[in-house]
Amino acid sequence: MHFVVCIKQVPNTTKVRIDPETNTLVRAGVESIVNPFDENALEMALVLKEQNPGSKVTAVCMGPPQAADALKECVARGVDDVILLCDRAVAGSDTWATSYAIAQAVKSLPEPADLLLFGKQAIDGDTAQVGPGVAEHLGLPCITFVRAAKIAEPGRIALERVWEDGWEEIVSPLPAAVTVLKEANVPRLPSLRGKMAAKKLQIPLTTAEAIHADPAKIGLKASPTRVVRIFSPPQKTGGEKWTGLSGEEAGTKLAAALQDRKII
Amino acid sequence: MALKIDLENCIGCGSCVSACPFGALALNADGKAEVNEACRMCGSCVDACPVGAITLEKEAAAGTDDLASYKGLWVYAEQRDGALHEVVFELLGKGRELASAMGCPLSAVLLGHGVEGLADALFAHGADQVFLVDDPALEKYSSEPYAEAMCALIEKHRPAAILAGATTAGRSFIPRVAVREHTGLTADCTGLAINADGLLEQTRPAFGGNIMAAILCPDHRPQMATVRPKVFAPAPAEEGRKGVLVREELSLAPPVVQVVKTVRALENELNVTQADIVVSGGRGLGKSENFALLRELADALGGAAIGASRAAVDAEWISAFHQVGQTGKTVRPKLYIACGISGQIQHLVGMNSAETIVAINKDPDAPIFDVADIGIVGDLFEVVPALIRALKQG
Numbered sequence: 101m102h103f104v105v106c107i108k109q110v111p112n113t114t115k116v117r118i119d120p121e122t123n124t125l126v127r128a129g130v131e132s133i134v135n136p137f138d139e140n141a142l143e144m145a146l147v148l149k150e151q152n153p154g155s156k157v158t159a160v161c162m163g164p165p166q167a168a169d170a171l172k173e174c175v176a177r178g179v180d181d182v183i184l185l186c187d188r189a190v191a192g193s194d195t196w197a198t199s200y201a202i203a204q205a206v207k208s209l210p211e212p213a214d215l216l217l218f219g220k221q222a223i224d225g226d227t228a229q230v231g232p233g234v235a236e237h238l239g240l241p242c243i244t245f246v247r248a249a250k251i252a253e254p255g256r257i258a259l260e261r262v263w264e265d266g267w268e269e270i271v272s273p274l275p276a277a278v279t280v281l282k283e284a285n286v287p288r289l290p291s292l293r294g295k296m297a298a299k300k301l302q303i304p305l306t307t308a309e310a311i312h313a314d315p316a317k318i319g320l321k322a323s324p325t326r327v328v329r330i331f332s333p334p335q336k337t338g339g340e341k342w343t344g345l346s347g348e349e350a351g352t353k354l355a356a357a358l359q360d361r362k363i364i
Numbered sequence: 365m366a367l368k369i370d371l372e373n374c375i376g377c378g379s380c381v382s383a384c385p386f387g388a389l390a391l392n393a394d395g396k397a398e399v400n401e402a403c404r405m406c407g408s409c410v411d412a413c414p415v416g417a418i419t420l421e422k423e424a425a426a427g428t429d430d431l432a433s434y435k436g437l438w439v440y441a442e443q444r445d446g447a448l449h450e451v452v453f454e455l456l457g458k459g460r461e462l463a464s465a466m467g468c469p470l471s472a473v474l475l476g477h478g479v480e481g482l483a484d485a486l487f488a489h490g491a492d493q494v495f496l497v498d499d500p501a502l503e504k505y506s507s508e509p510y511a512e513a514m515c516a517l518i519e520k521h522r523p524a525a526i527l528a529g530a531t532t533a534g535r536s537f538i539p540r541v542a543v544r545e546h547t548g549l550t551a552d553c554t555g556l557a558i559n560a561d562g563l564l565e566q567t568r569p570a571f572g573g574n575i576m577a578a579i580l581c582p583d584h585r586p587q588m589a590t591v592r593p594k595v596f597a598p599a600p601a602e603e604g605r606k607g608v609l610v611r612e613e614l615s616l617a618p619p620v621v622q623v624v625k626t627v628r629a630l631e632n633e634l635n636v637t638q639a640d641i642v643v644s645g646g647r648g649l650g651k652s653e654n655f656a657l658l659r660e661l662a663d664a665l666g667g668a669a670i671g672a673s674r675a676a677v678d679a680e681w682i683s684a685f686h687q688v689g690q691t692g693k694t695v696r697p698k699l700y701i702a703c704g705i706s707g708q709i710q711h712l713v714g715m716n717s718a719e720t721i722v723a724i725n726k727d728p729d730a731p732i733f734d735v736a737d738i739g740i741v742g743d744l745f746e747v748v749p750a751l752i753r754a755l756k757q758g
Contacts, residue, residue: 111387111571164401191367191388192405199543224571226690227551232507232539241508241621244536258624263444263532264693265635265685266628270506272621282691283684316426320405324427324548324584327406330385333569333576333713339737343728347746354722354747355754357738363699363720364641364665364755 101155101251103145104213105179106202106234107138109163109170110224134170137219139287141280144249145217146178146288152251156180158213160205162190162198168303176290176298183209186305189313192320195225199233200317201308206238208311215257216277220245228279235277242277243270247284367403371396373417383412385575406577427583428547433522434585437463440514440528440538441472441486441494443479444505448486450593450638451529456490457599458556458591459527465558466524469493473526475513477503480609487607489599494609495521501616504623507537509616514541516614523586525564527556530590542588548581549588554595564589572690573713593637594696595717629685634669636688641699644671644688644715645681648704648725648744652681658703661748664755671695671715673705689714703744707732724748 111130134142142159149155159174161167162185171182185205193201206213216238218231228244235242245262252258252271259270262281290298308318316322342350358364376395383389388403397409397418410418428434439459442449456472463470472491474482476498483494495517501509514537518526528534530552542549555567559580564587566579581587636642643658643665655670662668672686688695690710700718705711707723707730715721716735723736724744733739740747 186401188401191399191401191403194404194548195539196543196546196548199539221691223691225551226570226572227539227549228535229539229542229549229551232536233543236511236540236543241506242536242540243621244507245532262684264637266626268623268627269625270621270623276621281684282678321426324542324546324581325550326580326582327404327577328565328580329578330406330408331576331578333573339739341728341733341736341739341741343741345740345742347742348750350724350740350742350747351750351752352754354738354740354751355758358699358722359758361720 101148101152101214102209102211103148103155103157103215103217104160104206104209105138105142105145105157105174105217106160106206106230107142107170107174107219108135108222109133109161109167110135110222132166132169134173135219135222135224137221137223137280137282139219140282140284141217141219141278142174142177142179143285143287144280145215147285148215148249148251149178156211158182158209160202161185162201162205165305171303172298172301173290175301176294177288178291178294182303183306184303185308185311187308189308189315190318192323193318194323194325195227195229195233196324197318197322199230200237200322201311201313202230203234203237204311204313205306206234212275214274216240216275218277218279220279220281231277231279238277240275240277241272242279243272244279245281246278247281249278367399367405367409368419368421369397369399370417370419373415375415375417377414379412379414380409380418383408385571428585431583431585434524436468436471436521436523437466438471438473438495438523438526438586439491440526440534441474441482441491442529442531442533443474443476443482444533446476446479446482448482449529449531450598451531451591452486453489453598454593454596455527455529455591456486458596460490460599462525462556462558462564466562468524471495471523473514473517475502475510483607483609485601488601488603488605490605492607494607496609496611497614498611499614499616501618504619505533506619506621506623507540508621509619510537511540511544512616513614514538515544517612518545518586520612525587525589528588528590530592534590538588538590545586547584547586547588548579549590550579550581551590553589553591556589556591563587569690569713573709592694594694629683634667636669636671636686636695637693639667639669639695640697641665641668641701642671642688642695642697642715642718643668643701643703644673644705645676645703646673646705646711647675647679648706649676649681650704655682657745657748661701661752664752669697671700673711674708702732702736703748705732706730707735
């Protein structure tokens with residue numbers, strides 16, 4: 101079987117901060133990482149490969165040339181093949197145009213995909229749109245927020261998808277697409293052999309033309325949304341701060357304050 | 365490529381590099397600005413360049429034909445097992461305000477099987493019109509028939525804008541709808557307004573809440589947005605208010621994805637998004653067993669939901685159903701008590717609209733104190749038991 105993981109290289113947003121003086125993002129020292137949820141999708145693909153002998157895992161990424169590092173990380177963990185879509189023609193793509201471009205990249209793979217795997221969302225944009233969007237472009241069913249997957253019988257996959265208040269067991273025909281939650285698994289570390297393979301690897305840059313992308317459907321001009329303004333989030337200012345009280349004093353004072361303010 | 369850098373004029377000051385939220389600009393070997401593939405053409409660099417060397421050339425966009433024929437504001441009336449999701453009432457509240465600004469009726473889209481009875485609640489909360497698709501294929505949720513139904517309604521009735529909850533279901537099938545209709549979708553909006561041109565201006569957090577972006581969908585219809593639960597206030601109910609019910613027969617194909625079994629995990633517990641009081645724990649709790657202390661506090665408060673920061677969930681002290689924050693749930697309770705939570709921005713965006721925030725943390729510099737109405741610098745293992753005793757004596 102052929103498992104295709106779509107990954108994104110993202111800035112480590114836990115370290116992104118706004119400079120209060122200039123009101124711009126401070127990116128110095130912020131490293132690029134594989135989107136953490138994509139690591140869970142990757143791990144799910146690798147486990148499915150192990151459970152289904154003769155399978156193959158391909159990682160697909162769209163991004164700048166540096167995104168090759170993210171794909172090397174995938175190879176180090178056991179991915180068999182990679183494709184890096186890197187072309188100025190896709191610059192400015194929003195989720196619509198990105199979904200189209202990735203769908204074209206998946207279509208261009210020499211072996212058809214049985215299962216597409218995505219992280220539930222990327223930590224920089226947090227849209228959670230590209231997984232379902234790619235599935236729509238390819239006409240595949242898409243099951244979102246999945247925490248477990250198993251090939252139940254040939255051509256069908258058994259899944260657990262999580263809701264706000266519980267979960268469901270689902271069976272879907274293949275090919276299909278899934279978006280994967282963090283709780284699905286603990287991503288493996290790269291193996292020594294994998295690291296060696298990744299080190300040697302030269303990842304060619306794939307152009308939009310090579311995946312037969314319609315120039316009218318990629319990049320800014322194919323993107324319905326426009327970012328018109330960027331600003332710092334409004335900061336709520338803190339209220340009172342109690343310091344130097346004993347635990348007993350603080351607890352008693354808090355109970356009284358909550359009652360005084362008619363909160364409880 | 366629509367971003368042009370005039371290399372003659374570029375002085376290599378790097379203002380654009382630091383202004384770019386996407387890391388798409390760098391100075392090249394010649395000390396001149398250079399743009400890469402990460403560019404989203406937001407124009408931040410254009411404004412930042414002190415010598416006007418950067419311009420954004422607009423290309424003619426191929427938009428939706430006959431834009432003016434798209435009229436009306438729709439709200440997706442999400443239901444599961446015959447109960448409307450609370451976010452629907454919040455969308456109707458905001459939707460009413462937007463529809464007035466747009467000068468158009470407010471409609472709700474109700475998809476399901478045997479759910480016609482829910483229309484009255486939608487009318488009571490402000491819907492002028494309800495589009496109902498009642499079909500066996502919609503009995504259990506799966507994205508494909510839900511997307512099919514929504515697309516059929518859009519193509520027939522042509523709304524100018526659609527709002528949906530950024531819920532599990534909304535985040536699953538609404539992106540499919542936007543792709544099929546070739547239109548824009550802004551996820552997780554925290555602000556919505558109608559601008560001077562009559563367009564829906566959608567504000568959303570990005571980079572884990574570190575920046576806010578205002579987004580338009582100028583040339584495509586419908587303009588679509590998802591909104592997290594608890595961001596907007598719910599519409600008040602007006603009993604007996606009437607509207608027009610429009611039934612649409614679609615004869616949908618049966619779903620290809622089969623739901624075999626449904627499990628409710630929070631059967632005996634309050635859901636954090638619905639509770640008036642949330643008691644939340646973070647890394648400072650130290651271990652799974654210590655959530656028992658928070659449960660005791662919840663009981664002493666007369667019932668509260670248990671929340672958790674990502675750190676506590678990642679450490680597997682508590683299930684992800686309790687997680688509050690950017691990758692968890694957004695809450696807007698009357699009272700939020702954060703115990704041992706440092707207050708990373710990713711957590712703050714999920715709870716900073718709570719009416720009253722109490723924070724208990726040992727670290728006086730913890731960012732949680734920046735949003736707390738009452739901040740207590742102290743040991744939660746001393747403060748919380750004392751609070752419980754005081755409440756019980758109350």
